[in-house]
Amino acid sequence: MGHTPGVRQAQKQKTRQALLDAALGLLEEQSLSSLGLREVTRAAGVAPTAFYRHFRSTEDLGVALVEEALGSLHSMIRTTMSPVEDDDERIARAVELIAGHVAAHPAHVRFVARERHGGVQPVREAIREQLARFAEEVKAELATDASAAGWSDADLRMLAGLYVDQMLITASLFLETPAAPREEHRRAAATATRQLRLIGVGRRHWLD
Amino acid sequence: MGHTPGVRQAQKQKTRQALLDAALGLLEEQSLSSLGLREVTRAAGVAPTAFYRHFRSTEDLGVALVEEALGSLHSMIRTTMSPVEDDDERIARAVELIAGHVAAHPAHVRFVARERHGGVQPVREAIREQLARFAEEVKAELATDASAAGWSDADLRMLAGLYVDQMLITASLFLETPAAPREEHRRAAATATRQLRLIGVGRRHWLD
DNA sequence: CGATTGTGGTTACATTTGTTCACTGACTCC
DNA sequence: GGAGTCAGTGAACAAATGTAACCACAATCG
Numbered sequence: 001m002g003h004t005p006g007v008r009q010a011q012k013q014k015t016r017q018a019l020l021d022a023a024l025g026l027l028e029e030q031s032l033s034s035l036g037l038r039e040v041t042r043a044a045g046v047a048p049t050a051f052y053r054h055f056r057s058t059e060d061l062g063v064a065l066v067e068e069a070l071g072s073l074h075s076m077i078r079t080t081m082s083p084v085e086d087d088d089e090r091i092a093r094a095v096e097l098i099a100g101h102v103a104a105h106p107a108h109v110r111f112v113a114r115e116r117h118g119g120v121q122p123v124r125e126a127i128r129e130q131l132a133r134f135a136e137e138v139k140a141e142l143a144t145d146a147s148a149a150g151w152s153d154a155d156l157r158m159l160a161g162l163y164v165d166q167m168l169i170t171a172s173l174f175l176e177t178p179a180a181p182r183e184e185h186r187r188a189a190a191t192a193t194r195q196l197r198l199i200g201v202g203r204r205h206w207l208d
Numbered sequence: 209m210g211h212t213p214g215v216r217q218a219q220k221q222k223t224r225q226a227l228l229d230a231a232l233g234l235l236e237e238q239s240l241s242s243l244g245l246r247e248v249t250r251a252a253g254v255a256p257t258a259f260y261r262h263f264r265s266t267e268d269l270g271v272a273l274v275e276e277a278l279g280s281l282h283s284m285i286r287t288t289m290s291p292v293e294d295d296d297e298r299i300a301r302a303v304e305l306i307a308g309h310v311a312a313h314p315a316h317v318r319f320v321a322r323e324r325h326g327g328v329q330p331v332r333e334a335i336r337e338q339l340a341r342f343a344e345e346v347k348a349e350l351a352t353d354a355s356a357a358g359w360s361d362a363d364l365r366m367l368a369g370l371y372v373d374q375m376l377i378t379a380s381l382f383l384e385t386p387a388a389p390r391e392e393h394r395r396a397a398a399t400a401t402r403q404l405r406l407i408g409v410g411r412r413h414w415l416d
Numbered sequence: 417c418g419a420t421t422g423t424g425g426t427t428a429c430a431t432t433t434g435t436t437c438a439c440t441g442a443c444t445c446c
Numbered sequence: 447g448g449a450g451t452c453a454g455t456g457a458a459c460a461a462a463t464g465t466a467a468c469c470a471c472a473a474t475c476g
Contacts, residue, residue, distance in 0.1 A: 031327035034242030047425045117321045119239035158402040194366040202410025258454050
């Protein structure tokens with residue numbers, strides 16, 4: 001089996017993915033700056049030197065993880081901004097969406113929250129850049145909203161940044177609520193909802 | 209010189225402080241989970257084994273650093289809540305205060321921002337606990353405010369948490385603006401001011 | 417088909433790590 | 447002032463790390 005062109009590259013990306021997955025798993029209990037090359041290869045089931053075929057260093061791997069982690073967030077933001085008329089409905093949907101995303105990709109969320117201010121500069125930079133891109137998208141979406149009439153460009157940028165930060169805060173709040181039966185989860189959701197609602201109120205009366 | 213009682217303990221705390229300072233310096237370019245015991249003692253100018261006279265492990269040292277770092281934040285919050293009638297004046301003063309604190313203790317602020325979601329569980333826990341205490345203080349302060357009439361306990365707690373998170377966001381925003389001549393610093397301050405103002409607007413119209 | 421490319425494995429090495437043990441000598445306390 | 451306490455030192459250890467050089471062998475391409 002397999003004289004189809006591309007078998008080699010497919011295998012390569014398979015082990016590459018194994019390295020990424022292994023690293024992501026290990027990063028649930030430590031920071032990237034302490035992640036060892038051998039540690040990763042051991043968890044991935046490959047020889048230490050094989051690492052170099054894919055990444056120059058663990059820093060490099062970290063940057064790759066940023067792409068992977070925030071790629072999944074990409075679709076999330078789009079959905080949050082979906083056309084819903086009722087504001088409270090939209091907020092509830094957003095909180096629900098964040099909770100779902102955290103439940104689906106906890107390791108990715110943890111990684112971003114952890115390394116956003118972490119000890120590896122290139123990774124911080126990559127996260128910052130991606131989040132700035134998201135904020136720009138959010139801002140563009142906000143600008144189309146009817147209630148945005150009269151808002152300055154700086155005001156819109158500020159609000160978008162506020163929403164992005166709030167999204168991360170909410171996500172890591174859910175993260176800290178792992179197997180809490182249901183009660184803590186509810187409280188986290190309630191708090192997040194309230195915070196978004198207050199921002200919404202401020203938004204509606206911004207031009208008063 | 210020195211038959212006054214307490215010379216010994218004074219010397220001990222002096223080297224203990226040297227260890228803390230050395231660690232804090234090293235942590236500007238890495239995370240706590242990768243901080244080595246020998247690395248710290250080397251930077252502090254003491255023998256590796258001396259470390260054990262003060263801390264059980266680097267994790268332990270990290271927890272001690274939390275106390276030190278958030279102790280300085282303590283006074284900061286109190287001042288922010290000082291009695292000023294004009295809201296915009298209060299916001300301006302708060303932003304100014306945060307900027308000053310970051311300029312005065314950049315390493316402490318960086319440490320808290322970095323390890324709040326970092327890879328060392330006991331340190332995360334310590335930071336969470338201290339921030340919860342701060343939030344409680346802020347909430348108590350908010351409750352005395354005249355405009356807090358009719359606010360539920362949960363609403364007050366939510367608002368206090370929002371302010372604390374916002375304070376950290378603003379602080380780490382200033383952190384990312386190290387030697388930027390003045391322009392970036394101004395923009396950061398402007399953004400922070402705008403965000404606090406929007407929260408203030410939402411606060412005033414919360415009960416509408 | 418034969419030649420080439422390149423992923424992954426093997427072995428090896430110099431460094432660095434955390435922790436131990438026994439020690440020294442200055443401060444403490446009676 | 448003499449006995450005891452204890453912060454800091456020094457040497458030693460096994461274990462783990464990042465990186466290099468060389469090898470094997472299947473997929474690729476002419």
